[in-house]
Amino acid sequence: MSKDKIIRPVILPGFMELLPNEQLAFNKMLNIIKESYELFGFVPLDTPIIEKADVLLAKAGSEATLQTYKFKKGSTSQALRFDLTVPLARYVSQHFHELTFPFRRYQIGKVYRGEKPQKGRFREFYQCDVDIIGHNELDYSNDAEILAVTYFTFKRLDLGKFVIKLNNRKILSGYLEDLGIESKITAVMRLIDKLDKIGADVFMEELKKLSLSKEQISILEEILTIKKDSASIIKHLKDLNLKNEKFVKGLAELEEVVKIVKLYQIPEEFWQIDLSIARGLDYYTSTVFETFLEDYLDLGSVCSGGRYDNLAAYYTNEKLPGVGISLGLTRLFDQVNEINLINTHRSTPTKILLVSLTGSLSEIFNFATNLRNNMIAAQVYEQKDSLSKMLEYANKIGVPYVGILGEDELRDSKITVKNMSSGEQELVDQNNLVEYFKKKL
């Protein structure tokens, strides 16, 4: 083919594509998340990426829906899913009679938003969602369960210290009602949600613009900045002795969640009540969560969620309260990869590369099959090359061990195992190869 016919091989901006070493690190994180969700007994779900536009955009107008990929196929308007919550609502409504409630599902999949591509923003990204959906009612123990699975997942992701911030939106909005600034709740909540971004000074200025009194601002400041253990915060809120119904309800819900979280014995260094966590999304009505990596607070929340009174009002008259959390894996990976928080020095899942110096492959094929049957990833170097060339290949793909079969080893039923990072070599009985690696790996 002549040069002028060649099309430049590129992908679209805003799409993440990884090299093998990064992809392995990405998949490792994804597998930990998947495993963690399953160890809590959440059921996997997989919904179509393309859905009917009118179904997917039933609740139009939010930022996400404005960025939706839409197109026509034949006469049908179709769209790519922009999150996993809307498909969940559709799924639970559609299959209502076939599901057992509370319905505990997780879904890990790609979603699409036509955002302006920029650092840390992707048009195609993985969401890892876990939700519990009740029918008519859903105990607040489920909110604690969502916090527990988040804790379990981040512990296993091993990204350093983290903290899950917990709040109940009713507390703050009840408090604002009580302050007599009910009409400004939405505006104040949005400001609180942006508090981290805009800083305390701008925050105060903006509150003044909303004509809050000095006293109101100072009371608000106090409640938003309590940094205490959960028991003290709950006591502080109780001591306010407010009669506002919303406030009282929110506090009782929060107390119930905290009670169960404590039964789970999740250390308080990993979670805290933070009354400034508001989350901008309108559909959270009660519990809200945000998760921060403590050494990298500027990454913002890496896993957020909360409780919604009614998941699927657009699709069904059944009342379906739910609580869940979403981990944006593509963005999180991009961030932790950039700050070298994860190991990306291997480019292969192979644990041992088997090479033959005798020209005969039958023995090492046999070893490979044995190792694989014992769930140890093995690869055979099949081409005839010099040992140095084979070791060079092993180094390039970052395989941890090379098994070398020469004339001597063949005669003595041994195999030389070379540790590629230390350079050490050991002579291992061919019959013990599987046991040897089971101990090593």
Place this chain on the structure above:
Amino acid sequence: MSKDKIIRPVILPGFMELLPNEQLAFNKMLNIIKESYELFGFVPLDTPIIEKADVLLAKAGSEATLQTYKFKKGSTSQALRFDLTVPLARYVSQHFHELTFPFRRYQIGKVYRGEKPQKGRFREFYQCDVDIIGHNELDYSNDAEILAVTYFTFKRLDLGKFVIKLNNRKILSGYLEDLGIESKITAVMRLIDKLDKIGADVFMEELKKLSLSKEQISILEEILTIKKDSASIIKHLKDLNLKNEKFVKGLAELEEVVKIVKLYQIPEEFWQIDLSIARGLDYYTSTVFETFLEDYLDLGSVCSGGRYDNLAAYYTNEKLPGVGISLGLTRLFDQVNEINLINTHRSTPTKILLVSLTGSLSEIFNFATNLRNNMIAAQVYEQKDSLSKMLEYANKIGVPYVGILGEDELRDSKITVKNMSSGEQELVDQNNLVEYFKKKL
């Protein structure tokens, strides 16, 4: 919300969506495939589902490209990938200098084709591809490796007896050249590819229409219907003593592949040379594979592939020969699910549901954490309900074991474990719970 605002929750035709019990069975198959590919040291790859239309459709005109989902976003023509081979070609060209060759990758992901929806045909479906790409050259031992990983995967999928049919396209086309019907090669190859569908009689009629002589047809029939072991077939072909260059080359390649497959000790009941395997796709130039479930031959080939001389001529001047295979999981799952070849009676990954009869949850939370830390999926029934209601829930979701903590068990540091299929109950030491399940599961 009033009834008239409700949008009917449905998905588009031609898309597969599963209930939890089916999804678990689907994921089990997918995990086996993924594990098998990794145990052979293939690197995972994940490419965008959306790509630039001119890149994805560089080689236009095939059936797949005509069915492509295309749309404009801004001023850019974009398309959804219709297979995983074109993105692989693009990836290898784009990242050529960053990869180590032979490049061994697998990719499992959804692809899109706007086919007319009908039984067994999907518009969104999973392909599970594994390929080895060389630079300039690629030993035929790699073709054997692809057959070996296919064998390993289907063994572990446990779908009954299967056979991987192996051929080399050069043999047949060389033979046709030798017969002096060179100009009719494409037409004859296409007929051979359809042999199973159209049957022997129609096949013969069509060959006559192509004005093949009676003698030519009889020679062709002979070669296409040899049913012998690989050694006898190779001997039969050698004994023909043909001088046609293509035939001789193809036979030598096939012999090399067979030699390595035998070194792998793959029993011949699981693979066979079949000279009638042609595969319609133009880009296979040498080795071709098809895989059949022996008890369900009417499902057609469930995993096919082969060797292509040059993967990425549209994107690069580097010569990149490759060999690979593709397993269409969505269609395969649909088929084996329909004939009840797979187990779909569980609707949860949970192995043990823990219930408390004492009203106290702290102990069973503790057990749950312990089990999860040991990779045993556990779920706590947190609502206060009667035992019969809790067991009813356990039955509904199909959990295999329920752990019951009553007053007696609490006093004696025991827990009652109920096997939900046999109904048997055992009293287990609380400290031995993890060990107990490690043995059971």
